[in-house]
Amino acid sequence: xxxxxxxxxxxxxxxxxxxxxxxxxxxxxxxxxxxxxxxxxxxxxxxxxxxxxxxxxxxxxxxxxxxxxxxxxxxxxxxxxxxxxxxxxxxxxxxxxxxxxxxxxxxxxxxxxxxxxxxxxxxxxxxxxxxxxxxxxxxxxxxxxxxxxxxxxxxxxxxxxxxxxxxxxxxxxxxxxxxxxxx
Amino acid sequence: xxxxxxxxxxxxxxxxxxxxxxxxxxxxxxxxxxxxxxxxxxxxxxxxxxxxxxxxxxxxxxxxxxxxxxxxxxxxxxxxxxxxxxxxxxxxxxxxxxxxxxxxxxxxxxxxxxxxxxxxxxxxxxxxxxxxxxxxxxxxxxxxxxxxxxxxxxxxxxxxxxxxxxxxxxxxxxxxxxxxxxxxxxxxxxxxxxxxxxxxxxxxxxxxxxxxxxxxxxxxxxxxxxxxxxxxxxxxxxxxxxxxxxxxxxxxxxxxxxxxxxxxxxxxx
Numbered sequence: 001x002x003x004x005x006x007x008x009x010x011x012x013x014x015x016x017x018x019x020x021x022x023x024x025x026x027x028x029x030x031x032x033x034x035x036x037x038x039x040x041x042x043x044x045x046x047x048x049x050x051x052x053x054x055x056x057x058x059x060x061x062x063x064x065x066x067x068x069x070x071x072x073x074x075x076x077x078x079x080x081x082x083x084x085x086x087x088x089x090x091x092x093x094x095x096x097x098x099x100x101x102x103x104x105x106x107x108x109x110x111x112x113x114x115x116x117x118x119x120x121x122x123x124x125x126x127x128x129x130x131x132x133x134x135x136x137x138x139x140x141x142x143x144x145x146x147x148x149x150x151x152x153x154x155x156x157x158x159x160x161x162x163x164x165x166x167x168x169x170x171x172x173x174x175x176x177x178x179x180x181x182x183x
Numbered sequence: 184x185x186x187x188x189x190x191x192x193x194x195x196x197x198x199x200x201x202x203x204x205x206x207x208x209x210x211x212x213x214x215x216x217x218x219x220x221x222x223x224x225x226x227x228x229x230x231x232x233x234x235x236x237x238x239x240x241x242x243x244x245x246x247x248x249x250x251x252x253x254x255x256x257x258x259x260x261x262x263x264x265x266x267x268x269x270x271x272x273x274x275x276x277x278x279x280x281x282x283x284x285x286x287x288x289x290x291x292x293x294x295x296x297x298x299x300x301x302x303x304x305x306x307x308x309x310x311x312x313x314x315x316x317x318x319x320x321x322x323x324x325x326x327x328x329x330x331x332x333x334x335x336x337x338x339x340x341x342x343x344x345x346x347x348x349x350x351x352x353x354x355x356x357x358x359x360x361x362x363x364x365x366x367x368x369x370x371x372x373x374x375x376x377x378x379x380x381x382x383x384x385x386x387x388x389x390x391x392x393x394x395x396x397x398x399x400x401x402x403x404x405x406x407x408x409x410x411x412x413x414x415x416x417x418x419x420x421x422x423x424x425x426x427x428x429x430x431x432x433x434x435x436x437x438x439x440x441x442x443x444x445x446x447x448x449x450x451x452x
Contacts, residue, residue, distance in 0.1 A: 066216045
């Protein structure tokens with residue numbers, strides 16, 4: 001199941017990047033496009049482990065930069081940082097709780113844009129920034145927060161369809177059976 | 184949780200590859216980007232057909248009376264445009280005769296190629312689009328891109344079958360512009376705000392510039408990329424900048440950059 005989950009996560013990353021580039025309706029209505037890679041990274045880091053998170057950061061970041069005017073590779077380190085931070089603390093996180101998913105999605109989506117912009121400015125690029133960027137950051141954070149529980153629901157449903165059903169353990173044990181009557 | 188050895192190696196590999204990519208020369212990364220972007224080519228058709236389906240659905244619910252009145256208006260507009268073309272042709276003939284008389288260099292007509300917009304920049308801090316024409320269609324970097332309303336931007340990176348267009352308002356798209364007033368003030372169109380894609384700044388105007396809202400702004404022809412006279416937009420307002428050193432105006436773009444579906448690439452300005 002691990003490889004299947006990794007492939008599903010990478011396919012979702014590919015589709016998410018394409019959706020961001022091909023369907024700009026949210027940008028028309030809200031003035032900003034929501035980035036779906038941080039919510040996916042939350043799911044990957046909490047459900048699948050660090051290798052999948054690293055792969056998603058690398059492939060997702062490169063796909064995003066390939067369709068954007070970003071320098072190639074600039075989106076990878078922020079995603080990797082988020083994946084690493086969550087993956088190292090995954091045992092302490094209640095990942096099944098929708099509120100925890102929402103909060104982590106909010107934090108990841110709020111963190112990714114400033115990290116990317118910081119990296120861009122450090123590398124000497126001049127992205128389009130202004131007071132309106134604050135609104136865009138809020139939209140991206142809120143959109144990412146709302147998308148994270150949805151990502152968990154969709155992947156839960158997909159895994160239910162594609163993976164073997166979990167074996168049900170009964171409390172019945174034949175060696176502990178109380179034999180009644182005379183033998 | 185502690186990292187295991189294979190995890191360390193994997194993460195170090197990802198970081199090393201990323202740093203290598205960021206350190207590569209611009210031409211190499213541009214080629215890599217186009218190669219990676221071509222992975223999305225099979226999905227372009229899907230996006231186009233879904234947009235077409237949405238358009239068809241919207242047209243299907245349009246009442247017949249609205250279609251008839253729209254048809255009438257278009258017929259009228261067509262007649263007016265035909266008359267304008269006749270007049271423009273006569274003016275062009277006269278212009279050519281006069282240029283010949285004064286031995287001036289003849290202007291070459293614009294060679295335009297229609298391109299479909301396939302993708303937009305997924306990041307919020309750049310303004311670029313991808314079009315479905317590439318080097319095999321004669322597209323080269325820095326060619327002007329426009330719509331019938333006005334200038335849109337210039338071609339950035341070029342692949343075999345698609346190209347990136349840097350739109351007006353992006354920090355890397357600067358255009359020398361001229362205000363159509365009596366003093367013919369020139370300035371540079373530079374980045375606008377991140378939210379409103381219809382407004383850009385016209386900087387470095389003379390501090391004595393005679394600016395009024397509503398004045399037309401067109402390309403000045405300086406710089407060699409954009410030919411003179413392409414409409415850019417209309418002046419909204421102006422204020423002095425850098426302690427009165429120069430004037431900065433705001434220009435509302437003539438082309439609607441947020442609803443681009445087809446654009447014209449000018450092959451030979």
